[in-house]
Amino acid sequence: MSFKSLEQLVGAFIEQNAWHEQPLQRVVKCWSDVVGAAVASHTRPLAIQRNILWVATSSAPWAQNLTFERQRILTKLNPYVLEPLTDIRFSTAGWQRSQTNNKETPTKNNHPSYVATAGSRENNTQASTQNPRAAFQHWQETTRSRSQGLPLCPQCQCPTPPGELQRWEVCSFCVAKRW
Structure with missing residues (x-):
């Protein structure tokens, strides 16, 4: 087992382009590009557990139709995530239409400890x-x-x-x- 210096570890950590983003955030960002605007308006990624993406759908027929398309969606989605997803599960559980209209996806700007920084670091x-x-x-x-x-x-x-x-x-x- 070889040990790496702190300098090498910090350098490797910073070189990762998306080290600061959670996997679900990456999926949410690219979701409408991957599935298209029509499908995106009836679906919402909820969670990633054990490399399985859980997606809420607006109705049972949407869930069933998208289940048949999940391999195609996975193929298009995996280049956007650091660790490949193995499956997608679609369900009407978790779908609340009023919540998506009234509230945006939480961002770091909404966190009480967030302080906007001027300039690029x-x-x-x-x-x-x-x-x-x-x-x-x-x-x-x-x-x-x-x-x-x-x-x-x-x-x-x-x-x-x-x-x-x-x-x-x-x-x-x-x-x-x-x-």
């Missing part, structure tokens, strides 16, 4: 990962610049995203201590 990432010390300094500078201008937690006085203060009135660390 991908420009400097490759150069800073060549050396562990430079990578740490880059991370430290990025963290410091993100926390400037954030309000302070009333309990621990640490910079806190406004969403956390609105939701819990303290930072996520302080609220976790309460639980």
